[in-house]
Amino acid sequence: MKTVYARPKLLKEADFHYCPGCGHGIINRLLMEVIEEMDLQGDAICVAPAGCGMLLYNYFEIDVIESAHGRGAAVATGIKRVRPQNLVFSYQGDGDLAAIGTAEGFHAANRGENITVIFVNNGVYGMTGGQMAPTTLLDQVTTTTPTGRDAGLAGHPVRICEVFSQLDGTSYLERVAVNRPAAVVKAKKAIKKAFQRQVDGAGFSLVEILSPCPVNWKMGTLEACEWIDEVMVAHFPLGVFKEVPC
Amino acid sequence: MKGSIQIDRERCKGCALCIDFCPEDCISLSDDLNLKGYFVAAFDDSKECSACRHCALMCPDVAIEVSKS
Numbered sequence: 001m002k003t004v005y006a007r008p009k010l011l012k013e014a015d016f017h018y019c020p021g022c023g024h025g026i027i028n029r030l031l032m033e034v035i036e037e038m039d040l041q042g043d044a045i046c047v048a049p050a051g052c053g054m055l056l057y058n059y060f061e062i063d064v065i066e067s068a069h070g071r072g073a074a075v076a077t078g079i080k081r082v083r084p085q086n087l088v089f090s091y092q093g094d095g096d097l098a099a100i101g102t103a104e105g106f107h108a109a110n111r112g113e114n115i116t117v118i119f120v121n122n123g124v125y126g127m128t129g130g131q132m133a134p135t136t137l138l139d140q141v142t143t144t145t146p147t148g149r150d151a152g153l154a155g156h157p158v159r160i161c162e163v164f165s166q167l168d169g170t171s172y173l174e175r176v177a178v179n180r181p182a183a184v185v186k187a188k189k190a191i192k193k194a195f196q197r198q199v200d201g202a203g204f205s206l207v208e209i210l211s212p213c214p215v216n217w218k219m220g221t222l223e224a225c226e227w228i229d230e231v232m233v234a235h236f237p238l239g240v241f242k243e244v245p246c
Numbered sequence: 247m248k249g250s251i252q253i254d255r256e257r258c259k260g261c262a263l264c265i266d267f268c269p270e271d272c273i274s275l276s277d278d279l280n281l282k283g284y285f286v287a288a289f290d291d292s293k294e295c296s297a298c299r300h301c302a303l304m305c306p307d308v309a310i311e312v313s314k315s
Contacts, residue, residue: 001250005302005312016307020261020284025306181267181300214261222266 008032010041010061017055021221023211024052026178027120028059030188031091034195035062040087045079047072047090049097052126056091070101073108076115087198089116094135095125098158102134105160109204112169116194117206119160121236122213130216134158137235142216161208161241171203173241177210177233179225202246210236249297249314251289257309260284264301264310270294273301 010032016025035044041062048056050069057064067075072090080088097105097119105117124142125131131144135157139148149157161173172194176187187209194205210232212224219227251273253264258280264287265273272295276288289295297314 001313001315003311003313004249004297005299005310007308007311011308015257015282018306020259020306021263022306025308026304029308181298181303184303221261221263225263225266 008036010036012059012061014058016059018052019213019215021212021214021224022052022126023122023178023209023213024120026184027118027187027209027211028056030178030184030191031089031118032060032062034188034192035087038192038195038199040195040199043085044087044089045083047076047079047088049090049092050127051093051096053091053093053120054127070096070099071104072096072101073113073115073117074104076117077108077111077113080113080115084114087116087195089118089195089198091118092120093126094119094121094123094133098134098160106164106167109164109206110167110169112171112203114198114201114203115205116198117204118191119206119208120211121160121208122211122216123157123232124213124216126213126216130213130218135160135236137231141218157235159236161206161236164206165241169204170206170242171244171246172197172205173208173243174206175208175210175236175238175241177228177238179210179212179228183238197246200246202244208236210238249295249312250291251295251301252311252313253287253289254309254311255280255286256282257307258284258286259307260286261306262287263304263306267300267304269298269300270296
């Protein structure tokens with residue numbers, strides 16, 4: 001028997017704390033697969049967020065620094081500026097990047113820092129129990145929008161890729177999903193491309209990943225994956241939003 | 247070419263995504279509880295696994311290893 005798929009060596013033995021069917025585990029795995037394939041384990045530095053991804057240092061066999069809530073891109077900026085030879089990426093959720101950390105993410109992008117942001121968009125504040133996030137869809141029911149998100153009261157869902165694409169400092173922006181096997185393969189390619197572009201000195205890259213959160217969406221695991229295709233993608237279309245030749 | 251998978255039962259959380267995305271219907275949810283208290287996924291060796299890796303690609307807990315002969 002020949003092994004055709006095995007757990008990446010850069011994932012530690014610890015079991016993920018994520019809920020059953022959560023997309024974070026898939027994304028964690030893809031990141032470590034890509035870093036392993038690019039042979040960057042000695043050079044990669046991850047900036048972990050506040051939120052469901054905050055325990056990344058328990059899972060990644062690379063250097064991980066915890067940042068204050070939302071400040072991932074600012075911390076990554078500091079690390080990259082003093083250690084430009086390292087691959088520096090922040091891992092941020094939608095509450096982290098699109099709410100409390102909007103200023104840090106936006107301005108790091110606008111300055112064209114040569115870092116990569118892995119932006120996990122599951123439309124809710126996962127860790128704290130499924131409250132409305134800036135990316136929550138209109139009419140989506142959460143614990144703080146029990147009758148659905150109302151634009152008049154709570155505004156509209158923020159499209160980070162589209163907003164950042166207007167900033168001259170950004171170099172590569174793509175939105176992918178991890179809700180189907182083919183989508184997962186595509187997500188991995190996007191992460192690899194973003195990392196390669198950073199290695200090549202191309203500037204700020206961000207990969208937004210639509211990720212299922214079945215527990216807080218109050219759906220079955222398959223239903224959550226289907227909901228991404230059927231509902232979420234209509235507001236957050238997949239694709240490359242910017243790719244500046246490098 | 248015949249494939250097979252090994253499921254790490256203590257990592258499995260019974261989310262069933264491997265079952266839902268297996269095109270050959272090789273995996274099912276067993277009646278076995280692991281130490282975490284989840285009913286774990288189980289592989290049926292009598293089915294025609296093609297080692298397509300869909301289960302491993304979708305497993306959020308990286309609990310599946312795929313091999314083929």
